[in-house]
Amino acid sequence: MFPPKADRPYFESWLRRTRKQLTASGRLTELALILSREDGGSEDHWRSRLRDLLEGGEMPGLEFLIRIDGLLSGTRKKTAKPDLQQMML
Secondary structure (H helix, E strand, C coil): CCCCCCCCHHHHHHHHHHHHHCCCCCHHHHHHHHHHHHHCCCHHHHHHHHHHHHCCCCCCCHHHHHHHHHHHHCCCCCCCCCCHHHHHC
16 A cells, blocks of 8 residues: 655655754754744743644644744845945945
8 A cells, every 4th residue: 555645745845854954952942932032922832832833733834834944044034235345436
């Protein structure tokens, strides 16, 4: 018999990738701290929610998944910095 095909392939691949990224010591706590500062709530609340998410107990929206990816990759919205070369011309 073949295993059933995942009905959420994007979410399943996101879960595998994110679980690997959060295996590093302190990474889950760091992410929970960032989310608590930006969205409110306690660090423990976010840590618990993230663990539930990683166990497949919660199906968040696509925007939240993308946000977590951005936080884990270190990309943040940055304000445009003036180009020093252009300023000197």
